[in-house]
Structures are given as structure tokens and as C-alpha cells.
Amino acid sequence: MYSFGIEGFSINAKVDISTDEAQLERQKDTLRIPNRSSNKDLMSAAIIKGGQKPKFYENLSKSLPFTEIKDLTSLAIQNQNAEAVMALLKTNVFAASSALFTNEGASFLSEMESNSQGTTLLNIFFMVRALAPKKYKVLLRQISRNMILKTTLKIAGRGIEKGMKRVRVPYYPGMMEFDLDQTLMNTLEKGSCKCITYRDIVGIERNQLKKNIVLILDTSGSMYGKSLVNAALTTSLLTYTMHKHKFAIILFNSSSMMLKSMNEDISHSPVTKLIDEILDSEAVGFTNIENALKRGLKELETVKGKRKFAVLITDGNYNRGKDPSIIARNFPVLHVVVMPPENKLRYEGLKICRKIAEAGHGKYYPVSDFNDIPETLLHILRSN
Structure with a gap:
């Protein structure tokens, strides 16, 4: 518990002082709460003022009851504060989503699409889709699909002109x-x-020059669907930029799933169909990188040509299967893009990913943010 005063009032806010103490200190003189203050008052003022990261709002709302979370979500919707909505969903998804599944919530989501808040919108979709009534789920899915396509075009530009x-x-x-x-x-x-x-x-x-690529995507147990957001964006990007080439897409957790095979005609698997399949999938299960690499290698061997390579996107923290670097040796080229782990203390995955890339005669691309993964993939596609 951390106490501080705002204009003569004493406020107790349950926060993680190791991450947000300095940030809260900076808010002392900017937030204005006239009467007897509470965590809800402070949260309300912060929502109206805006400009904070989701973690800040999340720490302030941890101790609040259902009704207050619902009311604050409505306030965040009124103020178009997407970061606060995200935080409140993490605090209590049931309370926050009950405010989101309203006419005001639907308008808010549509406005997010117009403002191109792509990643935040997709994160919200994966957090609430299981609770959404049918009409809101259809709306969310349509908005999310449109947002994925818009984001892809923005990132890809004119495609891959090199090569x-x-x-x-x-x-x-x-x-x-x-x-x-x-x-x-x-x-x-x-x-x-x-x-x-x-x-x-x-x-x-x-x-x-014709390229042949296998994209292998880790979708195992992500708490807030970040791995599925990444899968949707990278799949859309690959399909858009590589439509004149041969490519395969494999999703994996405990087991692997072939989203698109190397020799499958793209007309039979248009990008909207692939996106919808990911939007309907679940980020569950353990992580078996070895199994996914075996399937990816087998798929790569179905095509001829010298320009063959694979891209593995994972955090490297496998808990099923054998050492994946053993099978990686059999790839002509295997690049590894390292997703930031949800637990920042799990640095072991970085070492594993580097080992896989070295064994696969490829390069190692650690990223600090999920938002950097699509552009990293585009760089790989252009340079190979």
C-alpha cells in the first residue's frame, strides 16, 4: 500500500511501487480531486486526463469492486481512453466487458478502427470474444479483420521489391x-x-526471384492473446507480400496446425479466410518447438529451388519435446524472431532462440515489443 496527498487529501492506492512510484509522483500536482478521495476518484481523474499506459490504470484499479470497474469502463469509453479500457479488462474482464457490450461500447470500438488503434483493438478482441454476445462478437470480428488488413497495408507499403x-x-x-x-x-x-x-x-x-518460405508461429498460452495478435498480423503480412511466391504457415502450441500448405493455391486460402481462422483459434496449451520445426522442415522439402528458408517466431521457452536446435540443423536457413516473454525473468528463452538460429544457419532477431514483429518479418522477407 502506498499513500500520498493530492491538494491536502490523503489517498491510498494499491500500486506496484517498483514500476509506477515515480509515475504516480508526477501525477500529484496534475490530478484534481475535490472531495473525499478514493482509488475510484483517482482512477476517474486519471481516465479523464488520459495519457497513461495501461499498466498505470491497471495498478490503480486492482482493489476496486465489480460495480466500480464497470462504471470506470463506461467513463473510459466516454473519454475514448483505450488504454484505460484495456487495463480495466485485465483487472476484471467480466465487469469491464459488461460496459463494453453496449451501444456506446460498439461506437467506441468503431471509433478505434477509424483512429487506426490496431494492436489495442485486437488485444481487446481476444480478451472479450469468449464473453461477447453474438451481435457484438460479429461486430468485433469484422472490425478486427478490417484493422488487421489496414495495419498490414500500412506496414508492407509496396511489398518486397528486393530480390x-x-x-x-x-x-x-x-x-x-x-x-x-x-x-x-x-x-x-x-x-x-x-x-x-x-x-x-x-x-x-x-x-x-521466386522464394519459398515457411512461417512457424508460436501461439501457446498467452495470457491476453498477444501471440494470436502477432499471428494474425504476420499471417496477413506474409500473404500480402508473398502472394507471387510459395509459402506455408504453421501455428503451434502443444501440437502444430497447418494454416496453409506450401503447394496450396492462395485463391483457396485468401487472406481473409486465414485471418478468420486465427481469430477463431485459442492461445492455449504447452510449447513444443521441436514438433513444429519437424513439420516446417517437411513442408519446405516439398518444393525445389535454392531460395528456401523458414522463419520461427517464438519466445523460446519450450516445455514439451526435445531440444529444437537438433532438428534446426537440417534447415537450409532458419531465422528466429524472438517474442518478448510475458515473464521478463525468463531469459532462458533468448539463449534457446539464439541456439536454434545458429544451428539453422540463420539470423537471430530479438524484439522488445510485440508491435515490432511484423516489421522485423518484412525485413527478413526483403533481405532473403
Whole structure:
């Protein structure tokens, strides 16, 4: 319990002083609470003022009862404070969601989509979908799908332009590039520059080198659906940027699931269908990286070509199966993107991920935030 005064009043707020003491101190002179103060009063003032991270609101609301959580969620909705809504859902998902499943809540969610608050909106979806009445679940799913597609387009831009092969061909009208050196050589060999034809000009075409990739996504037991948010965004990104290439997507926890196989026509698995499958899946179970890598390797072996690689996205903390670095040795290239662990003390996963990447002849990409994973994947797709 931590006590401090605001304008002469003594307020007791249950907070984690190791993480939020300094932040609360900074609020002393900015929050204004006129009458007898309580945790609810402080929380109300913080919601109205805004500008705080979810953890701040979460710490203030830990001791509040059901009715106060519900009232504060309504206040957060009125003030368009998405961070406070997230925090209140973590504190008491039943109380907060009862305020969210209203006409005001539906308008709030639609407004979040308009404001492109993608990751926060997706986190809210995965937290409340099991409790949502049918009409709100349909709305949430539609908004979440739209948000995933918007976020994908924003991240991907023009796709993966690198990896283009320059091919010399006979020039024809309308070509954008030609090989100046080779054209000059042809002209010199003729001995005259007076009569140059299209046959003397060497044109250049750029052909995209075909890539073959297997994306292996860890969706095991994430408390607030972060692994599924990541799976939805990275799946959408991969499908959008790699539609001219061959790719497979595998989700795993205790076991693995083939979301899309390498030789499956993308027209049979459009991005909206893949997103919907992830939105309907559960982040449960243990973590068996070895099993997922075995399936990924088998899928990669179904295609020919030199440009073959896999990307594993996980926190590395496996609790089923054998050492995954053993099977990783059999991959031509296996890159590892390391998700930030929910328990910050679990650094062992970082070592495991580095070991897997080294064994798989690939690179190791630790990220500090889930929001960085899609852009990291895009970097890998462009550079391989």
C-alpha cells in the first residue's frame, strides 16, 4: 500500500511501487480531486486526463469492486481512453466487458478502427470474444479483420521489391531500362552509329526471384492473446507480400496446425479466410518447438529451388519435446524472431532462440515489443 496527498487529501492506492512510484509522483500536482478521495476518484481523474499506459490504470484499479470497474469502463469509453479500457479488462474482464457490450461500447470500438488503434483493438478482441454476445462478437470480428488488413497495408507499403533479377532481352518499345554498355558494344561491332535498330539495343527486364518460405508461429498460452495478435498480423503480412511466391504457415502450441500448405493455391486460402481462422483459434496449451520445426522442415522439402528458408517466431521457452536446435540443423536457413516473454525473468528463452538460429544457419532477431514483429518479418522477407 502506498499513500500520498493530492491538494491536502490523503489517498491510498494499491500500486506496484517498483514500476509506477515515480509515475504516480508526477501525477500529484496534475490530478484534481475535490472531495473525499478514493482509488475510484483517482482512477476517474486519471481516465479523464488520459495519457497513461495501461499498466498505470491497471495498478490503480486492482482493489476496486465489480460495480466500480464497470462504471470506470463506461467513463473510459466516454473519454475514448483505450488504454484505460484495456487495463480495466485485465483487472476484471467480466465487469469491464459488461460496459463494453453496449451501444456506446460498439461506437467506441468503431471509433478505434477509424483512429487506426490496431494492436489495442485486437488485444481487446481476444480478451472479450469468449464473453461477447453474438451481435457484438460479429461486430468485433469484422472490425478486427478490417484493422488487421489496414495495419498490414500500412506496414508492407509496396511489398518486397528486393530480390529482383535483371534479365537482358531484345529491346522493344515501351521498355523502361536498357543496358548501355552492351548496347554500345553492339554499335561498335557494327562499325557505324548511323543506323541503329532495336536489335542493337539490349533491354533489361526485372523478374522477381521466386522464394519459398515457411512461417512457424508460436501461439501457446498467452495470457491476453498477444501471440494470436502477432499471428494474425504476420499471417496477413506474409500473404500480402508473398502472394507471387510459395509459402506455408504453421501455428503451434502443444501440437502444430497447418494454416496453409506450401503447394496450396492462395485463391483457396485468401487472406481473409486465414485471418478468420486465427481469430477463431485459442492461445492455449504447452510449447513444443521441436514438433513444429519437424513439420516446417517437411513442408519446405516439398518444393525445389535454392531460395528456401523458414522463419520461427517464438519466445523460446519450450516445455514439451526435445531440444529444437537438433532438428534446426537440417534447415537450409532458419531465422528466429524472438517474442518478448510475458515473464521478463525468463531469459532462458533468448539463449534457446539464439541456439536454434545458429544451428539453422540463420539470423537471430530479438524484439522488445510485440508491435515490432511484423516489421522485423518484412525485413527478413526483403533481405532473403
